[in-house]
Amino acid sequence: MILAVASGKGGTGKTTVSVNLAKVFGARVQLLDCDVEEPNCHLFIGGNPCSREVVSIQVPGVDESLCDGCGECGRFCQYHAVVSFGGAPLFFPELCHGCGGCQKVCPRGAIGEKERRIGIVETVEADKVTLIQGSLDVGVPMAPPLIRAVKSRMKHGVTSILDAPPGTSCPVISTLRCSDFVLLVTEPTPFGLHDLRLAVEMVKELGIPFGVVINRVGIGDERVYTFCGEKGIPVLLEIPDDRRIAETYSRGELVVDALPEYGSLFSTLLWNIREVRGKEKGAKRVRSKN
Amino acid sequence: MSGAKIEELVVISGKGGTGKTSLTASFAVLAGNAVLADCDVDAADLHLLLRPVVLERHEFRSGNEAAIRTEECVGCGICREDCRFDAINVVRGANGRPKFTVDPLSCEGCGVCVRFCPVKAVSFPERVCGEWMVSETRCGPMVHARLGLAAENSGKLVAVVRREARRMAEETGGGLIITDGPPGIGCPVISSLTGASQALVVTEPTVSGGHDLERVLALTRHFSVPTAVCVNKWDINPGMTERIEEMAVRAGSRLVGRIRYDGTVTTAQLQELAVVETDAPSTEDIRRVWNNLGLLKDLPTKDEVGDPGHDDVDALVAKKPAEKKQGKKSL
Amino acid sequence: MKIALTTSGETLDAPLDGRFGRAPIFILYDLEKDYFEVIDNRQNLNTAQGAGIQAAETIIRAKADCLITGHCGPKAFRVLTAAGVTVYNCGEATVADALNAFKGGTLKPLDSADVEGHWV
Numbered sequence: 001m002i003l004a005v006a007s008g009k010g011g012t013g014k015t016t017v018s019v020n021l022a023k024v025f026g027a028r029v030q031l032l033d034c035d036v037e038e039p040n041c042h043l044f045i046g047g048n049p050c051s052r053e054v055v056s057i058q059v060p061g062v063d064e065s066l067c068d069g070c071g072e073c074g075r076f077c078q079y080h081a082v083v084s085f086g087g088a089p090l091f092f093p094e095l096c097h098g099c100g101g102c103q104k105v106c107p108r109g110a111i112g113e114k115e116r117r118i119g120i121v122e123t124v125e126a127d128k129v130t131l132i133q134g135s136l137d138v139g140v141p142m143a144p145p146l147i148r149a150v151k152s153r154m155k156h157g158v159t160s161i162l163d164a165p166p167g168t169s170c171p172v173i174s175t176l177r178c179s180d181f182v183l184l185v186t187e188p189t190p191f192g193l194h195d196l197r198l199a200v201e202m203v204k205e206l207g208i209p210f211g212v213v214i215n216r217v218g219i220g221d222e223r224v225y226t227f228c229g230e231k232g233i234p235v236l237l238e239i240p241d242d243r244r245i246a247e248t249y250s251r252g253e254l255v256v257d258a259l260p261e262y263g264s265l266f267s268t269l270l271w272n273i274r275e276v277r278g279k280e281k282g283a284k285r286v287r288s289k290n
Numbered sequence: 291m292s293g294a295k296i297e298e299l300v301v302i303s304g305k306g307g308t309g310k311t312s313l314t315a316s317f318a319v320l321a322g323n324a325v326l327a328d329c330d331v332d333a334a335d336l337h338l339l340l341r342p343v344v345l346e347r348h349e350f351r352s353g354n355e356a357a358i359r360t361e362e363c364v365g366c367g368i369c370r371e372d373c374r375f376d377a378i379n380v381v382r383g384a385n386g387r388p389k390f391t392v393d394p395l396s397c398e399g400c401g402v403c404v405r406f407c408p409v410k411a412v413s414f415p416e417r418v419c420g421e422w423m424v425s426e427t428r429c430g431p432m433v434h435a436r437l438g439l440a441a442e443n444s445g446k447l448v449a450v451v452r453r454e455a456r457r458m459a460e461e462t463g464g465g466l467i468i469t470d471g472p473p474g475i476g477c478p479v480i481s482s483l484t485g486a487s488q489a490l491v492v493t494e495p496t497v498s499g500g501h502d503l504e505r506v507l508a509l510t511r512h513f514s515v516p517t518a519v520c521v522n523k524w525d526i527n528p529g530m531t532e533r534i535e536e537m538a539v540r541a542g543s544r545l546v547g548r549i550r551y552d553g554t555v556t557t558a559q560l561q562e563l564a565v566v567e568t569d570a571p572s573t574e575d576i577r578r579v580w581n582n583l584g585l586l587k588d589l590p591t592k593d594e595v596g597d598p599g600h601d602d603v604d605a606l607v608a609k610k611p612a613e614k615k616q617g618k619k620s621l
Numbered sequence: 622m623k624i625a626l627t628t629s630g631e632t633l634d635a636p637l638d639g640r641f642g643r644a645p646i647f648i649l650y651d652l653e654k655d656y657f658e659v660i661d662n663r664q665n666l667n668t669a670q671g672a673g674i675q676a677a678e679t680i681i682r683a684k685a686d687c688l689i690t691g692h693c694g695p696k697a698f699r700v701l702t703a704a705g706v707t708v709y710n711c712g713e714a715t716v717a718d719a720l721n722a723f724k725g726g727t728l729k730p731l732d733s734a735d736v737e738g739h740w741v
Contacts, residue, residue, distance in 0.1 A: 008333045010473040011307005015498065037474035038305055038502040074678075078353065078401050080671025083700050085681045090703055092696055095671055099374050099400030138508040141445065141477035166306040166473055167332035169437055169444050173395055190559050191311065195333045205395065205439050219556045243526070243551075250527040252497035 002160045003273065004179040006203075008195025010166035012185045013215040013239065016249055018163035019044040020256050020266045022129045029129055030158050034175040035165040036119060036134035036146045043252045047126025055134070055149045056115035059093040060102050066110035073102035073111055094141065119146045121153060130158075144174040151175075168202040176203070181277055182210040183236065183269075188220035193227060200233065209280045211236040211273065236272040239265065296459045297585055298452075298467040300329075300486040300515075304506030305499055306473035309522040310492040312555060313576065314470040315339040315564035318429040320580045324466040326427065327455035328434035329448045329482040331420065336470045339564055342425030342432045350420045350435065350450060352443040353399040356392045362411035363389045369403035369412065378403065398442060419443050422450055424458075431458055445477035452482065466585055475509045483510060489517045490546070490583065491538075495530035503534060507541040517543040520579050524548035546582035549575040622652045624723065625685035625706075626716050631659045633717040639691025642673030648716055649683050652724075658683070673697035681706060689719050695734035710735065 005018045019041055022031040033041040060073075060082065067088045074084030081095035082102050089102075093116050103111040118140045124131040134150035136143055143165070151174075154160050164175040176182060182203050186196040196212070203210045211234040214224060218241035228235050239245070248258040255262050299317070303310045314336060318326050328336040356377075358369070365388040370378040377396035383389035392403070392412075404412045419442070422435035433454045435447050455467050469486070472478040483489060489510045493503045503519070510517040519538040524531040535545055552572035558565045566573050627644030628635045638644040647660040660683060662676055673693075677700035680688060687707040701708055709728040711719045722728050 009307065009335070010303075010333075011305065037476050038498075038505060040305075040498040040501060043497045043501060076401065076405070078399055080674045083674055083678060085678060085700075085704055087703070090700055092671065092674065097374075097398050097400055099398065099402050100372070101400055101402045101405070104372070104402065105405065136475065138475060138505055139480075139512045141480055143474075143476050168439065169332045169478075170442050171474075171476065177396070189556050190338050190562075191335045194335060194338055198333055202439055219553065221560060246523075246526050246551075249498070250494070250496035250530055 001181065001277070002154075002162065002179045003181050003183065004162040004164055004176050004208075005183045005185060006164035006172055006176060006199060007166055007185045008168055008197070008199035008202075009186065009191055012166075012187050012192060013213070014166070014185050015040045015044070015163055016215070016239075016245075016255065017183060017185055017213055017237075017266075017269070018161050020254055021269060022161050023254050023256050024263070024266045024270065025128065025159065025161075027128065028158050030154055030160040031129050031131045032150055032154060032160055032162045033131065033133040034147050034150055034162050034171075036136040036143050036150065037165060037171070039133050039135050041131055041163055042122075042124060042133055044254055045124060045126045045129060045131050047124040047129070047131065050123045050125050052120055052122045054117055055119050055121055055146055056117045057096075057098045057145045058100065058113040059096045059098060059116040060091055060111050061114045062088050062091075063110050063112060064088045066108045068108060068110075070107065072105050072107060076101050076105045097142075098145065118142070121146075121150055123153070143171040147171060147174040151178075168198050172202070173206070176206055176208060179208055181273060182206075182208050183213055183273070184210055185213045185215055186224060187216045188214055188222070188224040189216075190220075190223075192220065193224045196224065196227070200231065209277065211276055213237045213239070213269065215239045216241040234272070234276050236276065237265065237269040295464045296456065296467065297465075297487040298456070298469060298485075299583065299585060300469040300471050300482050300489045301492060302471035302479060302482070302489055302506060303473055303492045304475065304502035305493070308492045308494045308499065309549070309555070311335045311470050312339075312559070312565060313492055313520075313522070313549075313579075314468060315429075316566040316573075316576045317468050317580055318427070319564045319566050320577065321429070321466055321468060321585075323430045324468045325455045325459045325462075326430060326432040326434075327451050327467055327469040328432065329451050329469050329478070330472045331435045331437040331444055331447045331451065331478065332472060334434055334436060334470075337425075337432070337434055339559065339562055340427040340429060340432060341562060342423070342427045342434065344423045344425045346424040348422050349418050350422055350437075350443075350447050351416050352419050352446045353417050354401070354414045355394055355397045355399050355417045356401070356403050357394075357413045357415065358390055358392055358403075358407075359411045359413060360389055360391065362409055364409055364411075365389055366408060368406055368408065372402050372406055374400075374402075395439070417441075420447055422447065422454070424454060433458070444472070445481035448472070448478045448481040475505055479506075479509065480513065483513050483515050486515050488583070488585075489515045491517060491519045491543070492522050493519060493534060493538075494523050495521055495527040495534060497530070500530065500534045500537060503538065504541065507538065507543055511542060518546040518583060519543045520545070520547050520549060522549045523551040525551050547575060547579035549579065622686045623684055624650045624652065624720065625680040625683065625688045626650065626719055627688075627690040628716050630716075633657070633720070634715050637689065637691065637711055637714050637716055637719050639713075641688070641690045641693045641697055642676050644676070644690070647676075647680055647683070649680070649685060650716075650720060671696065674700055677701050677704075677706075687723075689723060689728065692735050693731060698731070698734040 033039040071084040119136040420437040471482040554570040627638040650657040
């Protein structure tokens, strides 16, 4: 199973849910930190670093001896990453999306590709958890290529938990694509509900089954519950608003370790996810039979 | 060239959920008549507290997206081979032969499939990525936006919002812009920072907060934006608060205060009020931070007005077609 | 020699626009022929990113030898320098005043971009 943990609003508890779920999983599990702009899972997981690789994307370069200054590359580029005005082209790699188009359109084959570093991917082994973390170099604007690199290191056949970045735009989509199930973590406040609606729209657009985790139950009001009820969205876990949880988190500790009374919380979540997925699969079988 | 003095405070956080939007709303109230810019275009929340009345709506169009005209597709698969973004899917056509379609959520609008389709079956329309609005609030004018689902150009939309906010500030002869920034360190954040007078990073006393603060401070240094830091919910972990503040100072930023953990912040949110409009205990902490920020205290000379020049944004606003005129005049 | 100037109007009395990439109009003044063209920059800015770059391309294609403006960002500056266009800095002035200052040799050429760029 590939389980992604996302939210609309930042700071609702995605990482808390991801790392604690990984800890209670009970068998080998992969934890992928796809929040490559601000990766935090490693702070809670500990363990031993195993590997560290630099990730690069392909950006164009020109062989000036072959270039005749025709300008076709500059005219093609949709991102103004290639500029040509009679001489050899100028490149702006920070604007480049790595589509390879300029290389393809060059009639002289003068454009080749070279690597441009965007960040690193590291693996850490912590007992039964393998953490695969991406870390975007500061100043690099685009996260999706690094997120794809993190996901490419995922082994199939082992359950994976993906900690997504906040929001609903391209880095989140890159993370969620091809997941089997999404957990949307929210809080029962106006900001939480507003951003949950956006996240629900996004997950529905992606066509992935999902459920909601409500964190900090006790603050705010009932509207998140009403919303989930109206839309038939399963609430798979409620985490109470307990200042001790905030303090545990602030120290970089796992809730399941520091507050044993919450031990069953995350195991229950796993159980609930399996239940809902089981029902989904059953419903799919029924639908395809009819 | 405008000689108006404009200051722009951009409120960011690195890590999400530290309270920057809440704080931005309070600043808006304390400033009284600043131009407000909500640049968290992905998950905008400022309007939930400021209740803007929308005066203008504009479509945000940026880039293009590919669309294969199925009836013309001959199923050669060249598009799928060439696409670097896994944006081409194969489906079974009517006669059992494969047909190809573009997944708009993954398409990055590069144009490769459009150019290299042997039967030219791919359209390349402009993409409507969202909308931006100009509104009025009880605290002043507000520019805000909503990015469409999975849209690519969040950095661009942020630039549009900031450009409009700056234009409005110029029209009123100068003043303050308060910008609610997005979380993270990627393109939308970069786009919200360049050319800002000052960045305020709202952080929290957690290991995650500290880790993310380091990265976002490296970003503001990279773009030469003077940076202030305040620690929200500081009493959750006073030891961590001190460590974070030390790190912030070492990284070249200045400290502007601490805000206590305050459960009544949610009550203000439920009432659609900024915290400083209630009698929440943290109000005095927020006022102190605001005073320490010291905005609009000095009036600089015209030469000091370093306008960032939001290049491409004018086009998204202006609609005049290209013209070329000639004239003869002696000096 | 052709000189490009950034402006918001279509005559030599128009004010010089301080910012290169977002200037709505370029006036392209031919020193020898004492003749100028007006180039509208607004439509060219209607692209996804890199409008400073595109503005640079516009004046290069128009065969400008130098540019007089207020501020110029790093990407545009790089393109202009590569094409051999010298960039001059001028404060608040009309286009006519800026041209006179240029002729009088009182304008300073920039040797690097003088404002931070935007990533876009």
